[in-house]
Amino acid sequence: xxxxxxxxxxxxxxxxxxxxxxxxxxxxxxxxxxxxxxxxxxxxxxxxxxxxxxxxxxxxxxxxxxxxxxxxxxxxxxxxxxxxxxxxxxxxxxxxxxxxxxxxxxxxxxxxxxxxxxxxxxxxxxxxxxxxxxxxxxxxxxxxxxxxxxxxxxxxxxxxxxxxxxxxxxxxxxxxxxxxxxxxxxxxxxxxxxxxxxxxxxxxxxxxxxxxxxxxxxxxxxxxxxxxxxxxxx
Amino acid sequence: xxxxxxxxxxxxxxxxxxxxxxxxxxxxxxxxxxxxxxxxxxxxxxxxxxxxxxxxxxxxxxxxxxxxxxxxxxxxxxxxxxxxxxxxxxxxxxxxxxxxxxxxxxxxxxxxxxxxxxxxxxxxxxxxxxxxxxxxxxxxxxxxxxxxxxxxxxxxxxxxxxxxxxxxxxxxxxxxxxxxxxxxxxxxxxxxxxxxxxxxxxxxxxxxxxxxxxxxxxxxxxxxxxxxxxxxxxxxxxxxxxxxxxxxxxxxxxxxxxxxxxxxxxxxxxxxxxxxxxxxxxxxxxxxxx
Numbered sequence: 272x273x274x275x276x277x278x279x280x281x282x283x284x285x286x287x288x289x290x291x292x293x294x295x296x297x298x299x300x301x302x303x304x305x306x307x308x309x310x311x312x313x314x315x316x317x318x319x320x321x322x323x324x325x326x327x328x329x330x331x332x333x334x335x336x337x338x339x340x341x342x343x344x345x346x347x348x349x350x351x352x353x354x355x356x357x358x359x360x361x362x363x364x365x366x367x368x369x370x371x372x373x374x375x376x377x378x379x380x381x382x383x384x385x386x387x388x389x390x391x392x393x394x395x396x397x398x399x400x401x402x403x404x405x406x407x408x409x410x411x412x413x414x415x416x417x418x419x420x421x422x423x424x425x426x427x428x429x430x431x432x433x434x435x436x437x438x439x440x441x442x443x444x445x446x447x448x449x450x451x452x453x454x455x456x457x458x459x460x461x462x463x464x465x466x467x468x469x470x471x472x473x474x475x476x477x478x479x480x481x482x483x484x485x486x487x488x489x490x491x492x493x494x495x496x497x498x499x500x501x502x503x504x505x
Numbered sequence: 506x507x508x509x510x511x512x513x514x515x516x517x518x519x520x521x522x523x524x525x526x527x528x529x530x531x532x533x534x535x536x537x538x539x540x541x542x543x544x545x546x547x548x549x550x551x552x553x554x555x556x557x558x559x560x561x562x563x564x565x566x567x568x569x570x571x572x573x574x575x576x577x578x579x580x581x582x583x584x585x586x587x588x589x590x591x592x593x594x595x596x597x598x599x600x601x602x603x604x605x606x607x608x609x610x611x612x613x614x615x616x617x618x619x620x621x622x623x624x625x626x627x628x629x630x631x632x633x634x635x636x637x638x639x640x641x642x643x644x645x646x647x648x649x650x651x652x653x654x655x656x657x658x659x660x661x662x663x664x665x666x667x668x669x670x671x672x673x674x675x676x677x678x679x680x681x682x683x684x685x686x687x688x689x690x691x692x693x694x695x696x697x698x699x700x701x702x703x704x705x706x707x708x709x710x711x712x713x714x715x716x717x718x719x720x721x722x723x724x725x726x727x728x729x730x731x732x733x734x735x736x737x738x739x740x741x742x743x744x745x746x747x748x749x750x751x752x753x754x755x756x757x758x759x760x761x762x763x764x765x766x767x768x769x770x771x772x773x774x775x776x777x778x779x780x781x782x783x784x785x786x787x788x789x790x791x792x793x794x795x
Contacts, residue, residue, distance in 0.1 A: 319684075319685055320684075321681055321684060321685065340689075341684035341685050341687070342684065342687045342688060342689050344685075345685065345686060345687040346687065350685075351685040353681065353682060353685060357679050357681065357682040358682070359674070359675045359678045359679055359682060359683075360678060360679075361674065361678055362671070362674060362675060362678070366671055366674075366675075369671060370671060370672070370675050370683070370686050370688075371686055373668075373672065373686045373687045373688055374686070374687030418686065422686065422687070
């Protein structure tokens with residue numbers, strides 16, 4: 272479904288992503304793990320068109336999307352739930368959700384999806400008229416996820432969805448990503464918490480300093496002695 | 506009492522046009538963060554469009570108003586597209602220099618094209634004032650008030666209720682987040698600058714028959730627009746509207762009861778006090794940061 276072939280991304284003078292190749296098949300749950308600064312977020316940003324790809328190609332459902340503008344990427348069916356939530360803090364919850372459906376023009380469909388999103392996230396319904404900036408971190412993450420889903424994506428990318436959240440919300444967010452995949456949406460998730468990531472996903476890639484150094488099924492990765500030592504605490 | 510009401514009416518008329526100027530600038534300066542020194546020049550541009558069309562080409566005044574708004578939109582969009590797009594507001598010094606350049610070029614172009622002599626734009630309304638309960642109401646000024654209020658409401662609806670307004674607010678809050686939900690951010694920038702400029706231009710055209718048209722009329726307009734935006738709180742649309750009325754009423758009553766000579770000084774003195782006592786602006790909403 273999504274295929275990255277040897278892509279390189281520069282961040283100023285440094286190489287953030289160095290010839291990364293990876294693949295996500297339809298219906299899969301794939302994670303990118305690795306420590307801070309390994310190039311995981313930059314990879315997602317390159318797919319979204321937020322960072323220019325210096326070399327290599329990205330294809331989605333067979334179509335080339337390398338260096339496509341972000342507004343076209345979402346029309347292709349790829350949604351991005353960015354690191355740090357990035358909700359529109361001065362817009363209220365409803366407006367944030369409407370912005371999620373910005374690329375769509377089927378008003379009735381948008382209204383239905385908004386309603387079902389509020390059914391799924393009762394906390395958001397309670398705060399529907401509040402500016403998103405007044406929500407708690409966990410609620411903002413729920414909103415960011417709901418916003419990403421409002422575009423009806425076929426592939427959704429989550430960037431560190433658990434970062435900075437209270438433990439009960441972390442659990443909830445991970446359950447949610449699993450539910451989304453169960454609902455038929457393909458998931459590509461960046462996660463520093465390798466333990467949780469490998470519990471959830473089908474396959475995973477380990478990035479170090481911009482390179483893919485290891486890949487495999489979740490089980491293979493969990494059983495790998497290097498990963499156990501460096502990322503799973505022995 | 507009659508005097509008081511008369512000043513109140515005059516201040517309100519002036520306030521409506523200040524509000525238009527202020528809202529235009531709060532979009533560009535408050536929301537887009539472009540320190541737009543040329544805002545007053547767009548106002549002068551609108552006044553000269555009215556002069557050229559009405560006084561020179563004998564065109565209908567109302568048609569000229571619409572054209573001034575349209576040309577202001579185009580000119581503003583062109584400034585953003587040609588001059589600001591490349592630096593994308595990353596370097597505030599660069600942006601300020603560009604806008605000062607635009608101001609100087611526009612002001613001198615006006616001087617070159619029309620000369621330094623003040624121009625008069627004839628009003629399509631009767632000259633005699635209507636007298637209601639001892640208060641003199643000039644039909645031209647009443648029209649200015651009515652048109653300004655309609656524009657204020659229309660503009661408020663666009664920003665607060667329309668899809669375009671939503672995309673604008675989203676873009677200037679978090680550009681990357683707006684991109685990933687599919688907003689064409691470049692187009693939003695151009696449109697926002699164009700809309701703000703259009704408001705300045707139509708304000709100039711509206712006021713052209715009330716005051717005279719001169720190449721330097723933009724200077725004071727720019728200064729006042731900045732004062733209004735600061736008074737209302739940066740980027741606050743409602744605040745800019747209220748700030749416009751507030752500044753006009755302060756000026757009007759200050760001139761009436763303190764000193765006519767210090768009319769503008771009184772307004773700016775109040776701005777100074779506001780900046781010291783309430784730097785977030787009089788009407789700024791509470792906001793949680795982070």
